[in-house]
Amino acid sequence: MANSSNEVSGLEEILNFVPTGEPVVSVYLLVDRSRITKRDYQTKLNSMIASSKEKLEADTNIDKSQRKEVFEIFEKVKAFVNDKFRTDSTRTLAIFSSGDGLWEEFRIPIIMRSKIIIDPKPYTQNIRSLINNSKKYGVLLIDREKAQIYSVYLGEINECLAAFISDVPSKVNFKSQAVLSERKLYGRLEEKLHHFFKLVNDRTMELFKGKKFDYLILAGRKEIIPNFLNYLHSYLQSIYIGNIDAEPDSNISLISNKAQKVIDEFEAKTKNDLIDRLIDEYxxxxxxxxxxxxxxxxxxxxxxxxxxxxxxxxxxxxxxxxxxxxxxxxxxxxxxxxxxxxxxxxxxxxxxxxxxxxxxxxxxxxxxxxxxxxxxxxxxxxxxx
Ligand SMILES: [Zn+2]
Missing domain, CATH: 3.30.1330.30 (Ribosomal protein L30/S12)
Structure with a gap:
């Protein structure tokens, strides 16, 4: 969702939110450029806030300090939308905030109804449904000694699923590298790589079986990928949709941008095929x-x-x-x-x-x-x- 996020998003935190007793304000604002101008969605936000305020003023169950907190959140949301937020490719902006410091914003890539909901928990029913029904992509970054898997969905890297390091450190692996002939040393390094690739394949397979992703993208140096592909389980081969040039230590937004290109191409093809089937068959x-x-x-x-x-x-x-x-x-x-x-x-x-x-x-x-x-x-x- 975010174009500039440098860290894995707080979506998991929102979905697994534990109520603190403070009211949580959930704001959904349709901002899709092909449907609405900035001026019009600002007006929509103001009118939603005005009617929420009216309801809160009339609500005798909410205490004064909490009402004040909610009003302050409204001002913060307005300031964010007016001054800081840029629509870009976002279709719905979602903000979750509470008086005790919660502030998470998400850029949702599909249109949703604009609304404000005040509850003990963030309103996430629509986001959960969207996640459950969206394809998740695993990005496996690998080099000779390290591997890492991220999951990408809804246009953003959302969590790190696993990281592995080759269990045998290269330097202490051999008692005396000096006495080994170069050929033997090479043989042992290859053996170590062989074990590491096997382990990475097994762990990736476990995550796939646990439904952590539907499709797989591989990332690594050019010489690594063809080598690793020989180890990849046939199930994983069948859901493997492409490569990107990145490594386990690469910057996360670089990984995200490159993976998104592969995903966009794959999804465009899948969607066009689905429309053909809808029209010609279903x-x-x-x-x-x-x-x-x-x-x-x-x-x-x-x-x-x-x-x-x-x-x-x-x-x-x-x-x-x-x-x-x-x-x-x-x-x-x-x-x-x-x-x-x-x-x-x-x-x-x-x-x-x-x-x-x-x-x-x-x-x-x-x-x-x-x-x-x-x-x-x-x-x-x-x-x-
Ligand atoms: Zn009716």
Whole structure:
């Protein structure tokens, strides 16, 4: 998510948050440049803050000092968004903050509904669903004596899964290197490397079995990778998607940027293949839908497995103020609960948010002409219509 992060992000901390008794403010702000200008999302933030403040003023359960803390957080969020934040390729900005020093910001690569939630814990249901349904990439960095594995997902390096050092230090390994002929020494070094590569393969395989990553990227010097590939388990060979030029000690943002290029290429191909299948196979066979109307209808009955849309696609619509019934047609009354439908300039982020809350996989893509001609949005269903 972050373009400039120099350390593994605090996402794990937020997901495993233990309540401290202080209220946590979770702010989600849709900032996608193809949908909204900076001015408009600043206005949206201000109006969300104003209505949250109103609710807090009326809430007699919250004590005065906590209310003051929350108000201070609002000011901090405003200052951050107005002065410091640059949209770049971020589609949703998420900030989690509390009065006892918590401040974590995340750049989320898909659109989500803008909202402010104040709870004892960070609001992360949508992020969890996104992580569960996003592909995780393992990046294995290796040289002759050291190896390290990172996991990359949602466009950012998120955790270090493991680090290993060859267990036999090279210098004390041989009692007297001087008496060994060069050939013997070379033989022993190769033997040591052989053991190390085997160990790295075994440990990587364990992490894969533990579902720590879905795909693998290798990083190392040019002569190392082809050698190590001879040790790589056939399962790992089948999920291996490419190499980058980096080493265990390389700067983490360099690793992240290089890995992201390999991931982007791989994902573009996977997404285009999926759209071909949706249009040529799933949709004709009743296992897929195309166009916003059919997509919304499938969403309302919770039949979507994968939601697919063009990143530029926006559409007007109506959402019931009481039950969240979605429609693109004007109606006086909600057909489900009789509530009042509210007009939205764009309901695509609302569709994505509801799909995330239903645990769907979200696939966004830009410029796939076939998808655009088919209505710019569609879905693979869990079962036939
Ligand atoms: Zn309703």
């Amino acid at each position: 949709n004709p066979n009743g296992l897929g839908v195309l166009g916003i109307d059919a997509t919304i209808k499938s969403l309302l009955i919770e039949k979507i497995r994968i939601l697919i849309y063009d990143r530029q696609f926006t559409h007007e619509g109506y959402i019931c103020g009481s039950c969240r019934y979605l429609t693109i047609e004007y109606k006086d009354k909600c057909p489900y609960c009789g509530g009042k439908p509210v007009f939205y300039n764009d309901i695509v982020d609302e569709i994505v948010e509801d799909a995330l809350n239903q645990g769907c996989e979200i696939v966004d893509i830009e410029g796939n002409e076939k998808l655009i001609r088919a209505g710019s949005i569609g879905a693979v269903l869990r079962y036939k219509l």
